[in-house]
Amino acid sequence: MADSSALPLPPPPSPHALSVRARERVVAAAAAADPLLAKLQRGLTATPAALDLNLMTTQYGLQFLSELLLRVRLLPHPAAAALSSAIPTRLRTFASLISDIRTFNRLWGTLALLRWGVATLEHPPADCVLRAIATCQVLANLCFQPMENAAYLGGHSVLPLSKRTVGKLWTYSSRLWAVHVILELVRLAREYGLARRAAKAKAVAVAAATANEKDITDMAVTDDTEAQSAVAARTLWARQLIVNAAYFPMTIHWSLESAPLLSDLAIGLLGTIAGGTRLIPLWRSA
Template sequence: MASATDSPLDASAVLVAHDDAADGGAAELDAGGGAAAPDAPSDEKRPGSPSKALRSNAILVLALRRRLKGLAPTLDHMVRFLSSGSGHDKFWMLTQYFTKIVVWALARGGQKSAAERVRTLSGLVADYRIMIRLTGLVPMAQAVRDGERLPAQSRALQWLDRVMNAALVCYYPLEHVYWLGAHRIVPVSDATVDRAGYWSCRFWAGWVALQFVRLGEERRLIAGRRRRILTRGDVDAATMQHELDALDAAARSWRSQLLINACYFPLTLHWSIRGSTFPDVAVGICGTVAAVAQACNVWRATA
C-alpha cells in the first residue's frame, strides 16, 4: 500500500507527463502539415497557472526524496549507534560533560538564569547515567568469565585484568549504595552515602591507574609483533602488508585508549579527594574529550 508521502509526487508526475504529452501532440500536428490550432496562452503568459505550479511541486518532492535517500545510510547508522548500550551511554556522557562547558560560558556572559537551567540538565543526565549502571555487574561478570576462558596475550596482562576486574567489582556495588541512598531508596545514613560515593570513585581511580600499566604492556607487545613481522622471511609481501595493517589498527586503538584514560585520570582523582579544587569547566573539558573519543570508537564499531 502506498504511503501518503507517495501521493503528491505520483499525482504531480502524472499531471506533468499529461502536459508534456499534450505539448508533444500539438507539435506533431504542426509538423504534419495539419491546420494549426489557434495560439493558446502559454505557461509563460500565465505565470500562476496550475500546470506550472504542479511541475514545481513535483521537482521539489523529487529533490527531497533524493536528499532523504542520500541520508538513509547515515540515519540507519545513527540508529545502530544509539541502539547499542555503549553508544546510548556515550551520547548522554557527551551531553553531561559538554553542558558543563556551556554552563561556564553562560555564567561568564552574565546569563545566570540560563546557566542554572543547563546545570540542572547536566545533573539530571549524570543521575540517569548512574541509574542505568545499576545493572553493571551483569556484563562485568560476563567479562570476568570470558577473561578466564580466553588465553591472554601475556601473563602480565592476565594478572592485570584480574586486579582491574576486582577493582570494578568493588566499584559497582559502592556506586549503587551511593545512588540508592542519595535518593532515599535504601535506609542508609548520609555519612554512609558520602563514604560509598568517595570509595567507589577511589576504586575507579585505581582501575584507571592500572589501565596505564596495561597500556604500557600492550605497547610492548605491539612493538614486539611489529619486529617479528618485519624480520620474517617466509611470507610474501601481500601477507606482510595485511599483518602490518592489522597492527596499525591495533596501534590506533591503543592511542585512542591512552587519550581516553588520560582524560579520566584527573576526573577520578578529583572525585576521590575530599575538598578537591579541580574546576568544573575542566571536568567538562576532560569528560567531553573522553566522550568524543569513545563515541568515535563506537561509531566505527557500528558501521
Template sequence: MSSSYSKPTTIAKVNDAILGCFSAFPLSEFLDHLVRFLGTYGGSDKLFAVVEYIFKVAIPLLNKRAELQKRAGLRKVAISATATRFSKLASLISDSRTLWRFWGLFTIIRWMISLERNSQPTRNLLNIERLQGWSMLGYYPLEHLSYLVSHDVLPSKSTVNLSPFLAKKQNIHLNSGSLGVWSVRCWAFYVALQFAHLREDRKLLQAKYRSLRKIGLKPAEMQELRQQWDAYWSGLVVNMANFPLALHWSMGSTLIKNDFTVTFLNLIVAVISFRSGWKATALPSSPTSPVQQQPEEIVEPVGAEKSVAYDV
C-alpha cells in the same frame, strides 16, 4: 473512462509526494553507522557524555560573558539564562547515565567468566584483568548504593537483625558520600591497573610488528597494525586523563581546585571514547586486536561519569 482513473492517480501522486517524501533522500551510510552505534549501551552513553561535558564546559564561559556584559551595562543580571538551562540538562544527563549503569555489574560478571574460559596472550595480562574485574565488583554495588541513598530510595539509617541467634538488633548507617568515595577508589584501582594493561598491550604490538617485519609487511597487515596502535594511543590518553580524576574523587574532590579543569578532563575522555567507539562500530569490522581487551561496556561506564563531588 479516462477521467475515472485520473482522480485516484492524482491522489496517489499526492500521497507519494507527501507521505512518501523520504523517497527523495538517498540511503545514508552515516545514518546506518549512527543507528548501529547508538543502538548499544556504550554508544548512547558516549554520546550523552560528550553532550553533558560540552554543556558543562560552556556554562562558566556563558556566565563569564554575562558578567562582562553586566559590567558594560548591556544586561541587568550577571547570570546567563542559557547557562542555567545547560546546567539543568547536564544534571539530568548525568543522573540518567548513573541510573543506566545499574546493569554494568552483569557485564563485569560475564567478562570475568569469559576470562577464565578463554586463553589470554600472557599470564600478566590475565592477572591484571582479573584484578580489574574484582575492582569493578566493588565499584558498581557501592555506586548503586550511593545513588539510591542520595535519592532517598534506600534509608540512610536502618535497624536490622544480623543474626537469627542474637536478639539484639544492629543500627546501620549508610552515607551516600562515603559510599561514593569508596566506589571511586575501586575505580581508581582499575585505572592504575590499566597502565599495566597498556604496557602489556604495547609489548604485544611491538612483538607483532617485529614478527611481521621479518616476513614483510603487507598493506592489509600494515593497516591492521595502524588501527591497533591508534586504539592503544587512544586508550593511553583516556587513562592519563582519568588518572588525575580518579585521584581527585578518591580524595573527596580535594585534589584539583579548579572545577573547569575537572570538567575539561572529563570532556577529553568523553570525546576520545566516542571516537574509539565510533571506529569500533564502523563497517567493515575492525581487525581483532592481538590483545584480549575488556568489553567496551566495562571500560566506558567507569570513565568520566563521576561528575558529582562526594563529601565524606
C-alpha cells in the same frame, strides 16, 4: 487560421491527483531520509554502551559549555554582560539530569561485569602481567558497581542510608574506579613493551630471511595485511591512552575527601575529551 487564444485550456488536476502526487513526494523524501535515520539510530541507541557514550559526551560537553559561559559573563565587555545567567544554569541542570540517568542505567551493570569476569576466566590473556591486570580489574569493578548502586539509591532515599554513609560510598567507589584506570594505564604500558619486543623480533626474522629469496617473497605477501593491522592496533592504543589519561585526574578528584582537585570547567573538558575520543570512531562505523 484560428486564434490560438481560443484553444481550450487543459483542465486543472483533480484533488485526488494532487493528493497522490503529494503522497509520492512524501514517500520519496522519507525513503531518502531513511539511511540517515538508520545511521543516527545505530550511532545513538544501537547498544546500551553506545547510548551511554552519547549521553556521557553530551553531559560533560554541557558542563564544560555552562562553566565557560559563566566565565565569559565575567569579562568586561558589553556583549558578555548581555549573556543571561539562565543559560549556563539550564545547561548545567540538563547535564546533571543526564548524569543521573547514566547512573540509574548502571544499576544493572553488575551483570555485564560478571560476564566480563567469566570471559576473562575462559579466555585469559597469554601474558602473565596482562592476565593479572585483567583479574584485578574485574575484582575492582565487581566491588565498584555495588558501592555506586548503594550510593545512588541511598542518595535518592531508596535505601535507608545517612548522608555521611552515602558520601563514603561515593568516595570509595570512585577510588575503585581510579584503581581500574590506573590498571588500564599499566596495561597500555605493558602492551607497548610487548609490541616493541614483537617488532624487534620481526626485524630479526626479516634480516635472517634476506639469504633466502623464497622466504622474502612469502613474507612480502603478508606485509600489507600486517601493516594494516599494526596501524589499527596503534590507533586503538593511542585512543585508549587519551581516554584513560583524561579519566585519571577525574578519578583522583572524586576519590579525595578533602578540597576538590579540579574545577568544574576542567572536569567538563576532561570528560568531553574522554567521551569524544571514543565517540568519533563509533559514529564513523555506524
